[in-house]
Amino acid sequence: MTLLCRYWRPEIGSTLGIVLEGKVYDLAVADPRLFSSFTEVICSADAGRRLAAAHARIGSLIGIPYAELDVAPDPAKPHLLAPITKQEIWAAGVTYLRSRDARMGESVSAGSFYDRVYDAERPELFFKGTPNRAAGPNEPIRIRKDSRWNVPEPELALVVNPQGNVVAFTIGNDVSSRDIEGENPLYLPQAKVYMKSCALGPALLLRDAVPDPRALGIELVIRRGDSIAFRGSTAISQMKRGLDELVAYLFREQEFPNGAILLTGTGIVPPDDFTLERGDVVEISITGIGTLRNPVA
Numbered sequence: 001m002t003l004l005c006r007y008w009r010p011e012i013g014s015t016l017g018i019v020l021e022g023k024v025y026d027l028a029v030a031d032p033r034l035f036s037s038f039t040e041v042i043c044s045a046d047a048g049r050r051l052a053a054a055h056a057r058i059g060s061l062i063g064i065p066y067a068e069l070d071v072a073p074d075p076a077k078p079h080l081l082a083p084i085t086k087q088e089i090w091a092a093g094v095t096y097l098r099s100r101d102a103r104m105g106e107s108v109s110a111g112s113f114y115d116r117v118y119d120a121e122r123p124e125l126f127f128k129g130t131p132n133r134a135a136g137p138n139e140p141i142r143i144r145k146d147s148r149w150n151v152p153e154p155e156l157a158l159v160v161n162p163q164g165n166v167v168a169f170t171i172g173n174d175v176s177s178r179d180i181e182g183e184n185p186l187y188l189p190q191a192k193v194y195m196k197s198c199a200l201g202p203a204l205l206l207r208d209a210v211p212d213p214r215a216l217g218i219e220l221v222i223r224r225g226d227s228i229a230f231r232g233s234t235a236i237s238q239m240k241r242g243l244d245e246l247v248a249y250l251f252r253e254q255e256f257p258n259g260a261i262l263l264t265g266t267g268i269v270p271p272d273d274f275t276l277e278r279g280d281v282v283e284i285s286i287t288g289i290g291t292l293r294n295p296v297a
Contacts (some may be wrong), residue, residue, distance in 0.1 A: 002018060002019065002020070002209075003018070003019040003203035003204060003205055003289070003290070004016065004017070004018060004019075004027075004041070004083075004168070004203060004204040004206065005017045005018075005019055005024055005080060005081075005083060005201070005202060005203035005204065006038055006080070006081040006082070006083050006084075006085075006136075007024050007078060007079060007080050007081055008073075008075070008078060008079050008080075008081055009026065009078050010075060010076055010077065010078065014038075014081055015027070015028045015029075016028055016035045016036075016037075016038055016041065018030075019069070019203055019290075022068070022069055023068065023069070024068075024069065024078070024080065034050045035050065038083070038085045039085050039086050039087075039258050039259065042087075042159055042161060042167050042168065042204075042259050043161050043162055043258065043259050044161075045161075045163075069137075069202060069290075070137075070138060070293070071138065072138045072139075073136065073138060073139050079137075079138065080136055080137040080138065080201060080202050080203075081136045081137075081201075082131070082134045082135065082136035082137070082139075082199070082200045082201055083159070083170050083200055083201055083203065083204050084131045084134055084200055084261055085131060085258075086131065086258035087131065087159075087256070087258050087259050087260050087261050088127065088129075088130060088256065088260050088261070089127075089128040089129040089130065089131075089133075089134060089172075089198055089200075089260075089261045089262075089263070090125060090126065090127055090128055090250055090260060090261070090262050090263070091125070091126055091127075091128040091155070091172075091174050091192070091262070091263035091264075091265070092123050092124060092125055092241070092246045092262065092263065092264050092265045093117070093123075093124040093125075093126065093265055094114050094117045094118045094123075094124050094265065095123065095239050095240060095241045095246070095264060095265030095267075096234070096238055096239055096240065096265055096266065096267035097118070097238070097240065097267075118240065122249065123241055123245070123246055123249055125246070125249060125250055126188060126189075126192065127189075127193065128174060128192060128193060128197075128198055128263060129193055129197065129198045133193070133194070133195055133196065133197065133198060134196075134198045134199065134200050135196045135198065135199040135200075135294055136199070136200065136201050137199075137201040137202040137292060137293060137294070138293055138294065138295075139196075139199070139294060140196065140294060140295050140296065140297035141173060141175050141196050141197070141198075141199050141282065141294045141295075141296055141297070142175070142194070142195060142196040142197065142296075142297050143175065143177070143276050143278075143296060143297075144177050144180070144194060146180075147177035147179055147180050147191075148179055148275065149177065149178045149179035149182075149275045150175065150176070150177050150178070150275050150276045151175075151176055151178055151269070151270050151274065151275065151276060152173050152174075152175055152176075152220065152222070152276065152282045152284070153173065153174035153175070153176055153263075153265075153266035153268075153269075154171070154172075154173060154218050154219075154220040154266055154268050154284040155171075155172045155173070155174055155218075155263040155264055155265060155266050156169060156171070156172070156213070156216060156218065156236055156243075156263075156264050156286060157169065157170045157171060157172035157200060157261055157262065157263050157264070158243060158246075158247060158261070158262040158263075158264060159204060159259065159261060160247055160250070160251075160256070160259055160260045160261070160262055161259045162255075162256055162257055162258070162259055164247055164248070164250075164251040166207050166243065166244075166247060167206065167207055167259075168204040168205060168206050168207055169204070169205045169207065169210065169213065169216075169286070169289060170200055170201060170202075170203065170204050170205070170261075170289060171200070171201060171202070171284050171285075171286050171289055171290075171291075171292040172198065172199070172200055172261070172263040172292075173198065173199040173200075173282060173284055173292060173294065174192065174197075174198060174263050174266065175196075175197045175198065175199070175276075176191055176192055176197075177190070177191040177192075178191070196297070198263075199282075199292060199294045200261065200292070201292050202289070202290050202291065202292055202293075203289060203290060204289075205288050205289045209288075210288065213236055213243060214235070214236045214237040214239070215235070215236070215237065215287075216235065216236045216286055216287045216288065217233060217234070217235045217236075217286070217287045218233060218234050218235070218236070218267070218268065218284065218285070218286050219231075219232070219233040219284070219285045219286075220232045220233070220268045220282070220283070220284055221282075221283040221285075222270070222276070222280055222281070222282055222283075223280065223281040223283065224277065224279070224280050224281075225279075229274070229280065230270045230271075230274055232268040232269075232270070233268065234267035234268050235267075236264075238267050239264065239265065239267070241265075243264060246262060246264060247262060250262055276296050277296065278296055278297060279295070279296065280295070280296040281293060281294070281295050281296070282294050282295075282296065
């Protein structure tokens, strides 16, 4: 599968790229008319046609400057960027049974709220962040200094155009402070929304390339030194709610002129005695998209 991404070239700044055999090539050089703007591409009705046109020009990409996929952000070197420019980031919660159980368990006083949300017609939707708050591939994510229980939440992220159509998928990490949220559900924004509490990437898989999104699998690996501190997996098929359903509720009484990113909830929850530590490395993999890797700061 061919992937679309954003990446940094020191000599020109941010640009659009296509991932071929583990390397990222500059699409704007190949065809500046079709690939000059990330927002324009995801807002267009013909993103698939644009990438198909790039396929036809693959031969001409040889010799174009490229970036390696696994390079830490450095202004002096080509590296991947978060696939977001002007979009708001939103998130859905309690979309998997495992997430409902975890949220009920962490709450000291309002566990039944999450049970009710799981069974309700209306999903839980909340604002997660803005582009400047999001970390890209290989960029550090953060845990709050005033929290003692922090976890990653690996999620399928939907890239949605202004008309409310899903145009692509990427990987999202909804980093959360479980003790803060568990103390009081009204503390949700503090538990969820702070600098680098969200990571996105490494690339976009176009919706047209995925016959059945519910067949996608997600894996989470948390590395601590030379060992694996936690490993878990699930599948989108384990979600109770449909992807189109979540998007439809997000767009009720809302406008997103530059499109939006919607995280769809997690079905992988580390045990209650686990918390992220500085120096951990979080790796989230989704079939066809790749691996989003972030160290913890």
